[in-house]
Amino acid sequence: MAVTVPSIDKAAPVTYPSPARREREEPAETLLEARGVTFSYPDGTVALNSLSIGIPRGRRVVVLGANGCGKSTLFLHFGGVLRPKSGEIVLDGQPVRYDRAGMTRLRQQVGLVFQDPDSQLFASSVRQDISFGPLNLGWSEAKVRDAVEAAIEATQIGDLADRPAHLLSYGQKKRVAIAGVLAMDPSVIIADEPTAGLDPESTARLVSLFNSLHDAGRTIVISTHDVELALAWADEVVVMRKGELLRTGHPTEVFQDPEVLAGARLQQPIVLETFGHLCHMGYIPTDAVPPRNANELAELIGCHCSPQPSAISSGFDPLRAGQSHHA
Amino acid sequence: MNPFPIDAVAYGNRLRSAPATEKVLFAAGAVALCVGFRSLAVTAVVVTIVTAVLRLRAGIGMRDFWGFLWLPSGFILTGVVPMAIEFLGPQTPGVLASVHIGSWHLGVTSRGLTQAMAILASSFGSLSGTLFLALTTPIVDITDQLRRWYVPVLFIDMMMLIYRFTFVLLATAGAMKTAQEVRLGYSTNRLWLRSVAMLASNLYLRSQMRAVSLFTALSCRGYSGELRVLVDRAPWSATRVLGIIGVHVLIGIWGVATRTWGWV
Numbered sequence: 001m002a003v004t005v006p007s008i009d010k011a012a013p014v015t016y017p018s019p020a021r022r023e024r025e026e027p028a029e030t031l032l033e034a035r036g037v038t039f040s041y042p043d044g045t046v047a048l049n050s051l052s053i054g055i056p057r058g059r060r061v062v063v064l065g066a067n068g069c070g071k072s073t074l075f076l077h078f079g080g081v082l083r084p085k086s087g088e089i090v091l092d093g094q095p096v097r098y099d100r101a102g103m104t105r106l107r108q109q110v111g112l113v114f115q116d117p118d119s120q121l122f123a124s125s126v127r128q129d130i131s132f133g134p135l136n137l138g139w140s141e142a143k144v145r146d147a148v149e150a151a152i153e154a155t156q157i158g159d160l161a162d163r164p165a166h167l168l169s170y171g172q173k174k175r176v177a178i179a180g181v182l183a184m185d186p187s188v189i190i191a192d193e194p195t196a197g198l199d200p201e202s203t204a205r206l207v208s209l210f211n212s213l214h215d216a217g218r219t220i221v222i223s224t225h226d227v228e229l230a231l232a233w234a235d236e237v238v239v240m241r242k243g244e245l246l247r248t249g250h251p252t253e254v255f256q257d258p259e260v261l262a263g264a265r266l267q268q269p270i271v272l273e274t275f276g277h278l279c280h281m282g283y284i285p286t287d288a289v290p291p292r293n294a295n296e297l298a299e300l301i302g303c304h305c306s307p308q309p310s311a312i313s314s315g316f317d318p319l320r321a322g323q324s325h326h327a
Numbered sequence: 328m329n330p331f332p333i334d335a336v337a338y339g340n341r342l343r344s345a346p347a348t349e350k351v352l353f354a355a356g357a358v359a360l361c362v363g364f365r366s367l368a369v370t371a372v373v374v375t376i377v378t379a380v381l382r383l384r385a386g387i388g389m390r391d392f393w394g395f396l397w398l399p400s401g402f403i404l405t406g407v408v409p410m411a412i413e414f415l416g417p418q419t420p421g422v423l424a425s426v427h428i429g430s431w432h433l434g435v436t437s438r439g440l441t442q443a444m445a446i447l448a449s450s451f452g453s454l455s456g457t458l459f460l461a462l463t464t465p466i467v468d469i470t471d472q473l474r475r476w477y478v479p480v481l482f483i484d485m486m487m488l489i490y491r492f493t494f495v496l497l498a499t500a501g502a503m504k505t506a507q508e509v510r511l512g513y514s515t516n517r518l519w520l521r522s523v524a525m526l527a528s529n530l531y532l533r534s535q536m537r538a539v540s541l542f543t544a545l546s547c548r549g550y551s552g553e554l555r556v557l558v559d560r561a562p563w564s565a566t567r568v569l570g571i572i573g574v575h576v577l578i579g580i581w582g583v584a585t586r587t588w589g590w591v
Contacts, residue, residue: 079547104549112547118495119540123556124467124487131557136549144557164467166494167329167338180548 028056031219032078032110032188036087039073039243047073049243050087055188055221060214062230062251063223065240066265071223072115074240075190078221079112108137111181113191117173121165126157126176129165133184144183151183154216155209171202178209188219195224207233231255231269232293239264252290271297330497333395337465342385346563347468348475349571353380354460356575360582361452365445369582370452376574377459385463395458403450411435411443466490471558484554495537500530 032055039048047070055061055078063071076082077089080096080103089096089106096106114120123129130151134144152161155175160168168176174194181189189210195203207229210220224230230237230251237254239246247260254260255272268276271291278284284304291297329335337343342350357373364370381387415425415432425434460469470483503526507513512522542550 076543081543081546100551107547107549112544114540114544116540119537120544122488122491122541122545122554124465124470124490128467128556128558132545132550132555133548135555135557136551141557148557162467164334164338164465164494165491166498184548 028058030054030090031057031092033090034074034077034084034087035090037074037077037084037089038086039077039082039084047243048077048084051240051243051245052087053238053245053248055219056236057187057219058214058217059219059235060210060233061219061221061236061238062234063221063238063240064225064227064230064264064266065223065246069240069264070243071240072192073243075112075192075221075223078110078188078190080106080110081112104137108184109187111184111186111189113174113177113181113189113194115192115194115196117170117177118165120177120180121173124164125162126165126168126179127152127161129176130179130183133180137184147183147185151179154182154212155179171198171206174198174202174206175209182213186218188221189213190221191223193223193225195222195226195229203229227255227267227269228271228293231271239266252292256290275300330494333461334465336387336391336462340385340387340463342463343465345384345463346561346567347464347472348561348563349567350460350464351469351472352568353571354456356571357456357459358453360575360578361456362449363579364582364586365449366582366585367444367448368585369578370448372578372581373452374455376578377455381459381462387462392458392462395462396455399454399458400451403447403454407443407447407450410446411439413439472561474558475561480553487554492534492537496530496534499533499537500526503529 034048034051034053036050036052037048038046038050040046051070051074053074063074065071073082077084080089080098083098091106091109096102121129123132127148130148131144134147139147152158155178157172157175157179160172160176165173165176178189178191178194191210194206194210198206203226210222210233214220234251236248237251238248239254239260241264246264247254247257252272255266255268256276260266261268271294275284275291275297278301279286279288284300288300288304291300329338357377360373361370378389378392381392382389412433412435415422415434415436419434419436421437423435423437423440425432427433466486470486473483473486507522507526511518512525513519545554
């Protein structure tokens with residue numbers, strides 16, 4: 001039975017584009033990998049404890065975990081800023097070398113976007129800032145110009161290109177910071193809590209930017225505390241705890257694993273929690289494909305539950321009702 | 328909001344998109360004329376032209392321009408006035424006015440007055456020329472121009488970083504001050520002093536951390552000692568450049584004429 005669910009894209013700005021159904025798919029080759037990486041800071045804090053994680057090529061990966069679980073430390077290892085005390089970082093099957101050539105290769109391939117854009121932007125204008133990375137790769141001026149313009153277009157910051165950083169909003173600075181690494185044409189873009197501190201609309205815009213970069217063939221890795229975003233958007237979720245890998249897998253599986261949720265002190269996404277209740281109460285068969293966003297949940301309910309006659313006659317709109325709940 | 332009005336004007340004026348080469352040339356010519364002639368008449372002409380160009384071409388009113396000018400002018404005046412006054416001996420020629428204070432004989436001589444006027448003329452004229460550039464040209468265009476003229480990279484890098492992080496530092500300091508204020512950090516004189524001291528030391532630590540994270544972020548984009556950025560080619564029109572040079576040359580000729588034949 002086909003059920004049409006009205007699109008809530010226009011009604012509520014906080015929607016993430018529904019991911020294509022990529023449930024059990026072929027394992028992708030590993031683009032970037034940490035192999036048994038251990039790292040401790042000078043004060044003795046062990047940030048990573050023989051951690052092994054692979055980032056599959058072409059996927060959207062979300063890294064989850066409590067504050068201080070080592071997400072940022074892992075990202076700094078991927079960017080070649082920190083060097084493992086033991087273990088190694090592997091790019092495209094080759095262990096990363098920490099000499100000049102190795103670093104140039106790593107930094108061209110891996111674009112690291114920091115949480116605080118003010119620590120990344122330094123130049124007097126947006127366009128100049130974006131040109132910094134590509135110029136360091138030794139490209140010709142013509143190629144650099146093309147790369148800068150392409151990055152400006154992809155991140156939709158054309159109207160900001162000649163402004164100084166201090167005249168940009170926080171969300172705009174984030175986009176500029178992304179453009180700055182995008183211009184270096186990396187295979188993977190790693191962003192540390194990119195949506196933290198952004199309003200819902202900016203978050204949605206940022207997520208759709210990541211989607212367009214992903215559609216262009218790039219691997220995207222982000223860390224976040226937003227479980228709804230992780231469930232709706234990720235192809236793969238990585239959960240860390242105290243510098244170790246707790247679990248990695250498809251978001252619906254990871255978020256339905258009670259041990260992982262308890263171990264990493266994660267909240268189950270409301271969509272999945274509701275789904276669980278409805279299954280438990282017998283409204284939805286337990287073998288149904290778990291929903292990843294409100295749309296999919298509504299579709300499931302529409303398929304398996306019949307509407308109340310009174311609701312139809314009164315023109316009841318479940319989405320409106322849902323909205324007033326959120327407000 | 329932009330905490331620096333000059334910066335805001337630089338980005339918002341109608342000469343913003345005019346070629347930096349021309350603006351720098353105009354400003355440099357103005358400064359050179361004022362410093363070269365040290366004549367109040369030449370400075371008056373230059374300042375009038377600068378004011379007119381700002382008013383008519385850049386859309387910056389006289390009131391705004393003089394508003395920016397009066398504070399540094401105050402510094403110039405406080406420097407020039409003592410210069411005109413000197414200790415007089417019994418035989419000092421050309422005394423215009425004098426006063427006895429105890430055993431001291433202080434006064435103004437025509438030579439001293441001329442000297443003070445020359446300093447006033449050159450510094451005030453240079454100030455208005457420089458301010459013209461500051462008001463019409465954002466820093467990014469000025470650093471670009473300096474790059475085109477092969478000014479040492481280190482100098483330009485420092486300029487760029489200082490400019491960028493002045494705003495970051497100011498925002499950080501503002502946030503800290505607010506946080507202190509809401510917890511009554513500035514309610515008494517004693518607390519005020521304590522809070523300011525804490526603010527200053529904290530700001531220093533923050534700046535250090537900021538520098539470290541900037542270095543990290545730059546390293547990730549391949550930083551290896553030089554902050555290279557793209558510089559657009561300077562589009563300038565020969566007609567306008569000739570026009571600017573022409574105006575400066577005319578003022579120069581007039582200045583020479585007044586000096587040689589005593590015209591005013």
